[in-house]
Amino acid sequence: MTRFFQVAWLVMRKDLRVESRSWEMVSTTLFFAASTVLVFAFAFVRAGRAVDGAAPGILWIALAFSGTLALGRAFERERHQDALRGLLMAPVERSAIYCGKLMGIVLLMGAAELLVVLAVALTFQAPLLRHPFYLTALLATGTVGFAAVGTLFAAMLLRTQSRGVLLPIILYPVTFPVLIAGVGGTVALVQADPNLELVRFWVALLCFFDAVFLVLSLWTFEPVMTE
Amino acid sequence: MNQRMFVVVGAAAVLMFAFAPLMIAWAPYESTMGLVQKVFYFHVPAWFVMFLAIFVSGIASAVHLAKDRPAADRLALSAAELATLFGAIGLITGPLWARKSWGVWWQWDARLTMAIILELIFVAYLLLRKYGGAGSDKLAAGLALFGMANVPFLYISVNVWRTIHPRTSVVPTLGPGMFGAFWWCVVAFLLLFVVVVAARTRLEEQRARVDDLHLALEDY
Numbered sequence: 001m002t003r004f005f006q007v008a009w010l011v012m013r014k015d016l017r018v019e020s021r022s023w024e025m026v027s028t029t030l031f032f033a034a035s036t037v038l039v040f041a042f043a044f045v046r047a048g049r050a051v052d053g054a055a056p057g058i059l060w061i062a063l064a065f066s067g068t069l070a071l072g073r074a075f076e077r078e079r080h081q082d083a084l085r086g087l088l089m090a091p092v093e094r095s096a097i098y099c100g101k102l103m104g105i106v107l108l109m110g111a112a113e114l115l116v117v118l119a120v121a122l123t124f125q126a127p128l129l130r131h132p133f134y135l136t137a138l139l140a141t142g143t144v145g146f147a148a149v150g151t152l153f154a155a156m157l158l159r160t161q162s163r164g165v166l167l168p169i170i171l172y173p174v175t176f177p178v179l180i181a182g183v184g185g186t187v188a189l190v191q192a193d194p195n196l197e198l199v200r201f202w203v204a205l206l207c208f209f210d211a212v213f214l215v216l217s218l219w220t221f222e223p224v225m226t227e
Numbered sequence: 228m229n230q231r232m233f234v235v236v237g238a239a240a241v242l243m244f245a246f247a248p249l250m251i252a253w254a255p256y257e258s259t260m261g262l263v264q265k266v267f268y269f270h271v272p273a274w275f276v277m278f279l280a281i282f283v284s285g286i287a288s289a290v291h292l293a294k295d296r297p298a299a300d301r302l303a304l305s306a307a308e309l310a311t312l313f314g315a316i317g318l319i320t321g322p323l324w325a326r327k328s329w330g331v332w333w334q335w336d337a338r339l340t341m342a343i344i345l346e347l348i349f350v351a352y353l354l355l356r357k358y359g360g361a362g363s364d365k366l367a368a369g370l371a372l373f374g375m376a377n378v379p380f381l382y383i384s385v386n387v388w389r390t391i392h393p394r395t396s397v398v399p400t401l402g403p404g405m406f407g408a409f410w411w412c413v414v415a416f417l418l419l420f421v422v423v424v425a426a427r428t429r430l431e432e433q434r435a436r437v438d439d440l441h442l443a444l445e446d447y
Contacts, residue, residue, distance in 0.1 A: 149373065152369065153369075153370075156365075156366040156369060157359075157366065159360075159361075159362065160358075160359050160360050160362075160363065160366070161358070161360050162358045162359075166354070166355060166358065166359065169351045169354055169355075170351045170352075170354075170355055170370050172347075173344055173347040173348040173351055173374075174348060174370070174373050174374065174377055176344050176377075176381065177377065177380040177381055205380070205383060208380075209380055212376060212380075213373070213376070216372065216373065216376055220292060220369045220372065220373075223292040223293065223295070223365060224292070224365045224366055224368075224369050226365075
């Protein structure tokens with residue numbers, strides 16, 4: 001068990017170290033997230049005021065889009081010089097590799113989330129930071145669920161030709177429960193009279209989703225990554 | 228499924244479908260919706276079969292992932308195609324009925340939302356099989372498994388919203404005339420599913436054999 005986490009940690013550290021040399025993925029993903037929020041701001045502002053109630057949806061759409069981009073690019077790195085084959089040939093449990101990749105992506109999406117929450121709160125005047133603990137719980141569980149499925153699918157599609165367009169095609173329908181729960185919870189949080197019980201229900205559902213799909217992904221990673 | 232079983236089940240399905248319009252015409256009119264309600268006799272069985280197809284595809288995909296069985300993969304593909312087809316039947320008959328009974332073509336209520344999401348998942352499966360290139364059988368198997376696992380989550384998450392769709396409790400309370408016609412159509416659809424999935428799986432099996440023969444010929 002310790003070995004599993006050691007390997008996962010090593011894979012994540014490898015990714016972080018490579019990223020720290022150029023900061024390419026972080027900077028471009030953050031900029032993309034900010035641009036997405038701005039696009040929505042331009043789309044939904046009427047007579048200088050943002051429409052009411054749009055903020056939760058826009059928050060989660062921006063996260064989904066920047067998450068999809070981050071997923072695609074995180075695995076793109078492994079294609080160069082057959083790095084993935086080297087990784088898969090290592091005498092370690094393959095699911096530990098999946099876990100390491102997942103942790104890296106969750107960190108990257110977390111960074112994007114910080115920026116998106118601030119951007120949406122600012123441009124849409126949404127009281128997102130009123131209950132920071134609940135918002136963090138929603139975002140954390142939602143991100144883990146989205147990234148768990150996304151990491152598996154992105155790894156699966158690595159050698160596929162149309163991977164750029166196939167990833168969102170297969171990822172979004174499967175992660176609709178995450179989006180529904182995330183938006184539902186955020187709406188309940190920012191409405192005039194917050195319904196905290198409903199927020200707790202959505203967080204609980206997201207936790208359950210995360211547990212089930214993490215286990216499924218860990219189990220599925222090995223058979224789909226064999227050639 | 229051997230040839231005799233196939234012919235028997237196929238003949239049974241054809242006969243049941245031939246007789247179904249009579250059963251539906253003999254069934255009494257529903258009190259508020261009248262004639263329009265009769266699309267229910269095809270709409271609901273189509274959804275039953277779609278859910279069955281989703282579970283068959285998901286389980287066959289799990290078997291293929293665990294044991295690397297091409298036969299399971301062929302079954303998963305056939306079932307996924309039928310899930311998409313019967314889902315499309317449900318998604319077409321539903322709005323036709325909705326327009327007359329609710330006044331709108333579409334509503335974002337629980338069951339409709341779940342239906343369209345599941346349909347999207349299995350259309351994505353077919354796109355992945357077609358454009359995914361080599362090794363897409365395993366990838367698509369992963370997607371089908373995730374799609375099947377998603378059914379309870381979709382059910383709960385979309386159900387927290389209010390629904391104007393008739394509740395499932397309608398089926399046990401059907402009157403005697405409707406009860407017979409409804410279950411006749413359900414059995415007819417199930418037999419149709421069995422026949423078509425058997426035929427489609429056999430087609431894939433024959434394709435795989437032709438490919439193997441080609442390869443063997445090239446080596447020779």
